Amino acid sequence: MSELFDAVDALIASRSPLPPPEERRRLRKAHGLTVEEVAAALKVRRATVSGWESGKTEPRPPERNAYARLLKQLAELYPTPTVTASEQDTAQGDTRPHQPEPTGKRTEEPPPTPESAAAHVPGHTRSRPAAPTAATGATAPHPVPHAARRSSTSFGTKKAAAVHAPVAGTDPHFENGPLAVVDADDGQVLAYCVGGLVLDVPTSSLSALVEWTLKEGKLGQPKLSGPGKDADPLLVLTEAALEHYGLPVALTDEERRTGRLQEDHKVLRQLARADWKLTKRGFGPWARIYRPAQGSERQCVQLCIPSWRALDPRHWGIAGQLPPAELARLLGTYASRVMTPRGSTAVTGLELMTALHPPTHAVRDEATGGFRKADTKNPGSLGEHPVDCAPCEAPDGHPLLKDLPRFHQRTPAEKLFEEAYDWARPLTDDECTKRYLVGIDVNMAFAAGANGLTVGLGAPTHVQQPLFDPKLPGSWLVDLSHVDLSRIKLGKEWADLNGDLLPSPFTPTGERPGGPAWYATPTVAYAVELGYDVRPIEAYVRHDNGRYLDAWYNRLRDAYITTMADLGVPADASPEEFLTAMDGYRDRDPEMAILVSAIKATVKGGIGKLRERPRGEGWKPGQPWRALSRPTWRPDIRAAVISRTRINMHRKLVKHAAFTGQYPTAILSDCAVYAADGPSPLDFLPYRNGKPLPGGWRLGVSPGMVKHEGTQTVLWGEGVREQFQAPELNLARYIKDGQVTNKDNGE
Structure with missing residues (x-):
């Protein structure tokens, strides 16, 4: 029986409750402890403790239980300051006129999560089961304190107590961020926004939810370019929210094939009665609900429904299974670094091009003194009308x-x-004497192109x-x-x-x-x-x-580099440091690792959308299909990007061969494989004093640089080719994990 008790104790310890990151930092500083002292006591690295305090990583057993014990004792010594009477009035919805803040620079703390607010305002939570946190394996508390959320009565929003004040410079129209993950529990609807903000949503129908979003939600994103348009608010509906609003949790087989809900569904009839309209694509995983614009005021809300496979797991991993607060963090970060999702990563990649180069711009109307849409296209854009290809x-x-x-x-x-390349050749006699096959992969190759x-x-x-x-x-x-x-x-x-x-x-x-x-x-x-x-x-x-794609490239490059830095892979690392940092980088913050995949898919998908083919539209050869009506249907631009990407790669192959006498044995898209005496890229890349061959391969995180894709032995490669009787089997396809199946070979 004691063994069972020990197992239970170990299980409890593995989920030891912890205060939010900013509270961990406050408690350590309150006791005058340094990061080094805490790290030494717990027998971990200094960077590990810094990661716990920044929220980038979470402690795991056995350190987690000891860290929780330390923080608990510090919390008893240094309790959270009590909420003042004025703050409590604000939390309860004080309606007195707001006093303007003094002008000048204002220093703000990062907005706490709902869990952190619970630590600051005890006794104001409502019961709700805890759910596992996908990013850490820990248990995330779900109770939402009154002081940490904004409650809404009818369509009036009452502000919380300075806990989630908008960041200085934020557009007041979108102070709650670009999107919200809408969840429901026991008839109560909550909207989880970025920064840990949670809003009460007093709606019982989908049409009322759309109305609330436009009137009181304060969701959306400012335009990315001067002549552009602000992004419409995005609502992500959880399974519980779908049930609350009378929508199915999953589509039927027929609905999945058509990509939309049946048009006679009762919820769609309710929307029609409230004068809401849908786009031609209908009510699918990414639905747009709107009313015709009145003047410059848009009335449009976009929905994302993960359980209908809106978030493709090939690009978004387990995002659709994350708890609401974590999903809001992930999608909100994507929105801030790329743009508010407009559909799949491919659709968003294409929409980003248009958002950065809007087709038209406004000009002053001399007759009326107002503004009107220009008669000519916006310089540098593709215009608003499609053009025929050659x-x-x-x-x-x-x-x-x-x-x-x-x-x-x-x-x-x-x-x-x-x-892109799909090429391979047999190994030479000299290459067969080498021990390893080493694959290198170009970062964001099509973006660099x-x-x-x-x-x-x-x-x-x-x-x-x-x-x-x-x-x-x-x-x-x-x-x-x-x-x-x-x-x-x-x-x-x-x-x-x-x-x-x-x-x-x-x-x-x-x-x-x-x-x-x-x-x-x-x-x-x-x-x-x-x-x-x-x-x-x-x-x-x-x-x-x-250079239509320059701004697009710059935004996606910055998003990628920033996110990789969040994962501990800095842009200024030496080759050795870079390889070390890349080892297991996805495990440091699985949610940010998902974001990296989504950013990369946005690049590839956006380029692919430039030549979108017909899909399930009853199409016959010789007939036009829907994508041809877009100004962004430009197969010539896609061809130019792919051409330049392939040429960039070949130029490096030639430089490397001329300098070292080494030649690639296989190439697949942006991955090249070389035979080498050692298992690392540094065993064949010609670095001198930390500097690469000019114009050749260079290890690093920036687009166009390369990372280690994988290493297998030469014996493995020859064995695979012999097994499938294919002397020119493209080993670049399998170099990452060495797994080859009959399906991969087309058998």
Whole structure:
């Protein structure tokens, strides 16, 4: 029996309750303890205690129980200051006129979580079961104290006691943040916002919830660009909230196929009776509910329904299973660093382009003295009307190709085919003597490919036998089969390489082109860079052009680097420090690790959406599909980004080969595999005194730099290829974990 008691004690200790991070810091400082002293007492590193106090990590057994004991004793010595009478009045909804604060700089503490407010205002919680915290494995208390939330009666919101004051400079229209996770319990609805703020939502119907959001919710996000529009508020509905508002927790098989709730559902009829409308996509996992705008005032709310698979687990991991407060933190951080989600990560990536370069802008109307929409498009944008692509840029089935024979297979001379690498070759005898195969992966490769890239903004112009201009974006029909990788120009000098061990830069398969083919400008420009003449046969060029994706790249780059820093991977780390920091970085804060995945998916998905194909629309080849009506349906821009990404990679392959004599054995998209004597990238990357080869591979967190993808043995690689009787099996696909299945091989 004692063993059972010990097991129970251990289980309780593993969930020892802890005050919120800011309270942990306050208690330590109140007793005059340093971080080093606490770390020494608990036998952990200084950085570990700092992580606990910042909220980036949570202690685990056996340290957790000892840390909880320390904080409990300190709390008895230094109790939380009591709430003043005036603060208590405010917490209960004091309606006296608000006194303006003195002007000048104001220092504010980070807003506490609901749990921290509970520590400050005891005795004001309501009972609710605790739920496991996905990020830490700990137990997160759910009771929401009255002083830590804002209660709403009818449509009037009563402010809490200075606990969640808006950050200085925040738009007062959106003081509660960009979004809220709406949950329900025993008939009471709560809206979990960013920063730990919780609002009482006095609504019993979905139409009332939308009304409350627009009138009292103070949710939304300021526009990202001067001529743009503020982001609509986003409501994330939990399963309990769905049940509260009469919506199904899951869609039927038929509804999943159509991507929407049945149009005759009673909740949708209620919305219609209240004069709310839905977009053409209907009421699906990402639904938009609106009324026609009156003047400049938009009336639109977006819904996200995780249990309907709104948060794709391929990109959002377990986000849809997180407790409301944690989900609000995750999505709120994504909103602040990227933008308020508008749908899938792919949809959001595309919407971010438009938000940063709105199609139109306002101009003063001399007749009325007011403002109106300009007659011309906003400079640097794609405009508000779609433009036709060139025939060579059109994917199969496009209306421009409707006159082609039904089973016609387009050749490279008819179709632009700029795609990422999928190339591999057999190992050489020398490589077989090496012990390891080491994979390196380019960080945010497609984002790096978009950086500084000039793309077309308008319709193409068809020209015959043009002179090639590397500064002019477009698609070029040209023969590059004469380019010999055994003899290429590097800068001003010619270099001799083993061209048989390098993939061609002109095809995704790495095979040498056999004749004329269509290429995007970066691909043709690279042939010139390598020292070869090019003579295009014809081209579709875009004289209206610009660096449309620069702002998009900058925002996503900053989001990625900031989030990686949150996970303990700084941008200024040395190669050795970087590799160490990357080891297990996802375990330091699983929620921020999810955010990294979502940011990367936003990049890839946004680029992919530029050439969205028809999906389940009863479409037939030769007919238009919905995406073609968007100004952002631009296959030429997608092709240019992918072309530049592939060329960037090939340029580094060549630099590395010329300097070291080492050649890649396999490449898959943004991952390259090399044979090496050791298991680390530093065993084959030519670093000297911490500095990389100029123009070659460089370890680091920034887009375009590389990280360690994985290491397997050469014996593993040869064994896999022999097992599947595939001497050129692309080992880059499996280098991360070494797992190869028949399904992976197409069997």
